[in-house]
Amino acid sequence: MTLDKPLGSVIQGSLSEGLEVRLHPDVSVEEMRVGKFLIVQGARSRFFCLLTDVSLGTSSNRIIANPPDPNDDLLREVLAGSGTYGTIELSPMLMFTPQEPGENHNGNGKKSAKKSNLASFEAQSSDNSELLPVKTIPSHFSQVYDASDRDFRAVFGWEDDPHRRNFAIGQPLDMDVPICIDLDRFVERSNGVFGKSGTGKSFLTRLLLSGIIRKQAAVNLIFDMHSEYGWEAVSEGKQFSTVKGLRQLFPNQVQVYTLDPQSTKRRGVRDAHELYLSYDQLEVEDIMLVRQELNLSEASLENAIILRNEFGKPWITQLLSMTNEEIQNFCDEKRGNKSSIMALQRKLMRLDELKYMRTACPHNYIGQILESLDAGKHVVIEFGSQSNMLSYMLATNVISRRIHASYVNKAEKFLQSKNPCDRPRQLVITIEEAHRFLDSSVVRQTIFGTIAREMRKYFVTLLVVDQRPSGIDNEVMSQIGTRITALLNDEKDIDAIFTGVSGAGSLRSVLAKLDSKQQALILGHAVPMPVVVRTRPYDANFYREIGDTRWDEKSDEEVFAAAESAKSDLGF
Secondary structure, eight states, rough: OOOOOOEEEEEEETTTTEEEOOOTTTTTGGOOTTEEEEEEEOOOOEEEEEEEEEEEEEHHHHHHSSSOTOOOOOHHHHBBTTEEEEEEEEEEEEEEEEOTTTTTTTTOBOOOOOOTTTTOOOOOSSSSSEEOOOSSSSOOOEEEEOOOHHHHHHHHOOOTTSSSSSEEEEOOOOSSSEEEEEEHHHSSEEEEEEOTTTTTTHHHHHHHHHHHHHTTEEEEEEETSSSSSSSEESSSSSSSOOEOHHHSTTTEEEEEEEHHHHHHHHOSSSSSSEOOOOOOGOOHHHHTTHHHHTTTHHHHHHHHHHHHHOOOTHHHHHHOOOHHHHHHHHHHHHHHHHHHHHHHHHHHHHGGGGEEEESSOOOOOOHHHHHHHHOOOOEEEOOOOOSSSHHHHHHHHHHHHHHHHHHHHHHHHEEEEEOGGGOOOOOOEEEEHHHHHHHHTGGSSSHHHHHHTTTTTTTTTEEEEEEEEGSSSSSHHHHHHEEEEHHHHHHHHHHHHHOOOOHHHHHHHHHHHSSSEEEEEEETTTTTSSSEEEEEEHHHHHHHHHSOOGGSSSSHHHHHHHHHHHHHHHTT
């Protein structure tokens, strides 16, 4: 292949520390940006590299002691490349290695799929090369070039690839070629969207969910704490504007359930389903999760277990109706602690303030959600005014635990029958403020800790959205397959992002230099290498490319023209 003008030469480096490149005299360091992708042409392989640092150097201290006049352009040109020079640090990410004649062929002479650490990430190009993890480095004075569109497509593919569910999430910082994630690999494991407040986590999440729906990679269950995903939401920026929700983009594929029907109606949501929970659906583990919000003592929780063992499912209803005398009699018989039970009773009365809680539910609402998911519908659960942490954590845990239990039964049935018809649809559960559910102190009491550790065993994975990844348990964080992170400032949060990631040192510097808006670092299972992107705009153009066509809003002429075009495509 033909390469453009070289930018510099490799002068030293190592596999662990990366490569140092001296720029050629006619290349300005100001053209080099952290996060940029470059190609190093070695003797046998081409190395796809990420630029991690830029620096200036001089060959003599005399130049520093007596710098040239800023207006003396001639002297600066004379010094450039000899007395003064620019250097960049590169981190090799992948290798394009030509295959030997006859290599990787089956008996019919056709190329066979070769298994590697990159799994399905073979080079997506027509040239006879393999895409391999970096196990070596190029030799001294290997030339460095800008990465081309062809290089990016070979690594990240293209969105309309008929053989893969690729979704374009953005573009490189200095190019207009799409960066795609493999959605099949994305939904295989639990994933995370991270970033400090105001960096666009909600927009990133909305992009990802739209891609999953459009490509039919999985079904989604979204716990929409701030009513940002289901229906119209306020966009970020100085000027007030709104963006479409998933229900508006995919009206026939997305259903909205609400825990606050009045709030949802005020927002103009059409056809939202009401959702209520009953006290007998609450387990002691659910109460343990919100012990901080309810200010419960350890003694009160121990007595809750005694009450649950005695009364069974209606233990909360029974407790709330008990008089002081009945509590005393219960303690005398069951060795409970009166003051702890009375404190528990008093604090559980706060649950009556939750609009969606009922003593008994005449309808199985969670069963209805499961039916929607089984039918391939994507479900958004809105909280409306019930978006406080007590309400959000309680409802999210209760609903997810029951849905997970159903998926466990389905998965076991499928494993027994081996019938493809019994295979459950892959489910992705989206939760916000994830550290509240996955903190080390409570992760054992939440269903989400279980799901994160199961690695898709029962066809259920998580999409966690959080601004404090350091608050998530390290074991759970290590199971996060793909991490999409906007700007983070806290050192603990940055450390958490790179838990279990090799080469984290160079990537830290990249993350620290992201813009505060519309830039993100993507690394992990769904991409063949870490990549910095300008995120795809969530705008009218995106709606046209991704959303379902609203034929009821089209003119008769447009509908008839589309029908004739479809008939022609089918050969009629």
